[in-house]
Amino acid sequence: MPDGEIVKFGGRFESTSGYDLVGLFVGSEGTLGIVTEVIVKLIKNPESYKTFLASFDTVEAASNSVSSIIAAGIIPAALELIDALVIEAVESHLKAGFPQDVAAILLIEIDGLASTLSTQAGEIRNICRNHGATDFQQARSEQERAQLWRGRKEAIGALGKVTPAFYTNDGVVPRSRLPEILEFDIEAGKRNGLRVAHLCHAGDGNIHPIILYNHEDDTETKAAMETSREILQRCIDLGGALTGEHGIGTEKLTSFSVMFGESDEAQMLAVRSALNPSGKLNPGKIFPTGARCGESKIRQTVAGGGWL
């Protein structure tokens, strides 16, 4: 804690009495205390899993398939959308076996009891086909599965080879709004003269639009920031959130008030003041302080890298 006290919340069990301090600390971005040790709950490995690769002619068809899978009550363990720009980068550097000449692919993994999976697999295949999937493959071996996931996990690195810099964003929308936001992202990029690639945790409505730009060109850098701002604003307009995984940090300070009203922010600040009264822990993180225009601040924080 800021006064140097060492405190332990929770333990090797699930429930604790009183306010859920563990829950409050998770995601507090170092503004309430410094976490020195965590105890995590583990879960049993699934009995089995199946991994699929579905190809589509349009991003829209892919994102509509995602929405339909969720609407059918199927919640895959992973449901990733990867668009042509990313595929091109991956295939030119890694050869993960992603199909070329497609607009987008879905990487889908379901896990659980073997007795459940075959029905779900059939439903997923039908949904993708109904939305116009041009191909639907199942990984036939552990090696094939590993290869596909390698392509997904190393995609961000591969992108570095096709653009001087890129800015990865992290917005969230309600799952049914995925087709809309993906279309918007690409349009927003076009309006600002930039290309936007996509690697999304689509099943959660968590998008990672990747804005390609040249960091040495001031106009392009500004255009990248503007594109990002427009995308986040749109996420909130669609009933979503600013960040699904990466946090607010300093990067999204300027968008904070787009999502939260004054009293919402005051409530969070009251919590911060209670635990970190001097504000010395991670000052300048999460909460916009003073003037709410931080274009120049943001710029310093955006490196030519990604975090997925």
Place this chain on the structure above:
Amino acid sequence: MALESKSHTPVVGQPSVTDARETVRPATVEELSRIITEAVETKRTVLTVGGGTRLFAAGKKFDLAVDTTALTNGFRHTPADMTATVPAGMRFAEAQERLSQKGQWIPLHPPDRGDSSIGGVIAADRWGPRRHRYGTAKDWVIATTIVNGEGNIVRAGANVVKNVSGYDLNKLYIGSRGTLGIITDLSFKLSPLPAMRTTFRACFSTAGEALTTANEIHRAPLEPEALLMAKGRWTAPRAKHWWLLIELAGSEESVKAQAKTLSSLLEKSTANRWNEASQDDAAFYWRTASLGNDETAPIFATAEISFPKSYTEKLVSWLVEISPGASAKFLPFRGVAIVEVSQEMDRSLLIDEAVRIGGGIEFDGREITSPHDRWPIEPASLSIMKKLKSALDPSDIFAPGTYVGGI
């Protein structure tokens, strides 16, 4: 604005509004906000009452009871997102009924006789046997609106299933029992309703045998919805045996395959007897497991013990030793148990044991009125909780003195 009062007939056996000098029943969040602002100005204490089933007033009197049961507008279910926003005053059972029309549900399973409000269920963080698979409210609440201790309407979270924007204040409100503010609506992630459910029940002579079989079930290719180990009032009241209650759920194909696996596992186990229950019997078993058997005498108190899962076996034998006749129910793979506490029982024994195994304990019973006895807690955490309480309810109007450590 003048406070609106309504006449209210107290329900027998419930402390609810008898503990307050006046009751208000706001119908909108804005009205509630005005009521709280005025209560702050006039320094009046507030007790929040939903369905009233788990109210804990610690024997105190309050100036104002806020009955939330008229806050029922604004139910919104978006099946395609698998999320819903539910007004706090809506009955839990009604919300589930509405969601089920689109084949979805909030996968919580609190003890409920039909009158619990959704706000009350979450404020008291109630859970039931299906916690085995689905966890607790903390795993399903994605957004909340509350009126805080300054009368402000505050929103946290969003109707999305993944979100790390700002502090996760939802977590603070869950289980806070109306001491940080009044919840006015809640948004949930939802789960698809399983196409089929079936229940098995097996009877064992000893706790050890029941636990051995539970472990076998856990290791088998099965995904039970609920797995409860119980004795006494939560199963068959006068029997000394330990029972396992297992619920399987999912698609018809999956449930049938699992039922076959489970049947053969139980057949080979040391169970004295076991059966797959009819639907009516299953409903009765689970109701009893949640609410207790109507034939048994009223309970003095219960202790909810949280413990490291590896300690399950030792805890069960320890309990049988110190109180052979007491009823108990365990969720062995969640590390939680509810144990009957008699008036004669030395509660400090239970507290010491919970502390020794690195676990936690909460007592629940109308006779146990002191928050210190009810929620033993270590001082460092308590001091942080007190700071949070002062931050969000600076005038200390919300149910003062009723919560952990006298908060």
